[in-house]
Amino acid sequence: MSAAATDEILLEAVELTREFDGVKALDRFSFQLRRGEVLGLLGANGAGKTTAMNCLLGLTLPTSGSLYAFGLELQQHRVAILRKTNFSSSYVSLPGNLKVWQNLLVFARIYGVPQPRRKIDELLERVEVAHLRDRITGQLSAGEATRVNLCKAFLNDPELLMLDEPTASLDPDIADKVRKIIRRARDERQMAILYTSHNMRDIEEVCDRAIFLHKGRIVAEGPPAEIVRRSTEQSLENVFIKIARSGELEDEPASPPVP
């Protein structure tokens, strides 16, 4: 846990299970996310990260289990929770046919941001894309669109932020800038951030804690460096590969030599 993290639990999943046609995409998945903490959700394609994120956002209902944010049950208090939450994904775009400032202004009004135009200018400055203010959103590069999406995600100063692969398809320079923006937001605003990524550098640099999922179940959990130490691997990337292939963090104990 980072120095910024507190004991206050902002997001909690309890025994979350989600089945699709009899196949468990999530299997009794439980975790807690504290204020000021960045939690990475890792796993190979199909491990259950996206399903978990969709359940946490209320886009998919769990088959069983419970979800709480700010101490409130998610489905019953959806709107109250979403006012203090935000989300950004490299797979969800803002309408490409509007200008950047128009898109951000619409969402600023939805979230009831005071002095929305000033806030938009501040955020665009902060993520170093102020020059894109009057550009058509659909004409932005992937890196520019990601940073504009982050502006939308920061509009309401969320206490809880969910980021789905925010550095996917970005070059190393822009990815580094995005990581710095996220770290800064966490440090300055005490945000709790749930972060999915396939980029292990993201996880090592940004996350205080990581959860590895395999077939919907947690197979490893802890600070990234500690997970590497607990394994027989040299790097987080190798841990990822090992879990993706074997579904386990530890090697099977070697059989004793046959006398």
Place this chain on the structure above:
Amino acid sequence: MNPRIVAALISRYIYLYARSPIRMVEMVFWPMVDILVWGFLTVFLQRNTSGDFPQFITFLLGAMILWDILFRAQQGVAISFLEDVWTRNLINIFVAPVRTAEYLGATFVVGLMRIAVTVTALVLVGWFAYSFNLFVLEWWLLPFFVNLMLFGWSLGIISTALILRWGQAAESLAWAVPFFIQPVVAVFYPVSVLPGWLQPVALALPVTHVFEGMREVMKTGTMDWTSLVWAMALNLVYLALAGALFVWILRFTRSRGLLTKFATQ
């Protein structure tokens, strides 16, 4: 319902339409083509039937304009939803603190704006091309308008719910749904033309009373008020049923995990 959120959602559509004049053209082009083609055909028929159908053109143009009120109200809801699907914005909306009623409320207002544009254009063309004055309906126009708009909203909600359930593959329903009922609701001909078994079905649809009433007012200058009260009562029932269907399908898509397909389609 929070009016600030409804206004925010409406502003998105205003930015969109202001930036895209082609969308405005779409709102007036097809209705104008209809009114010109069918209007001139009716003029031709009138001239060649020794005046046997003196009110034919009035009925036809009135019916076309009133039908467009219903159609544009339905389109306001369904196309606004599709705009969010096409621009992959739907997930952003669903993870924002927007209630279903606020989202639908904004699409209702967009429908009203679409009606204003289309009907203004049609009224002007009717006046200049055929000396047709829609305001011959006088104050009856108001209850006609309200009933048509309410049923257009109901059809819009139903179209949206079906697209939500079956995805973008079903998007043609946004245009098709009103035409499923068009043959039954006696837009261009009286209910008495329909086969006997179909007439109760027609009368169970609120807009049938509007089109019947329009012809009655044009012919006699008045109509039976109770028919419009029935239409209003039926409209409230259909609106409630359409809303319940939408909420049920939204819950169904969440429970099946279908909602997220709109992010990736």
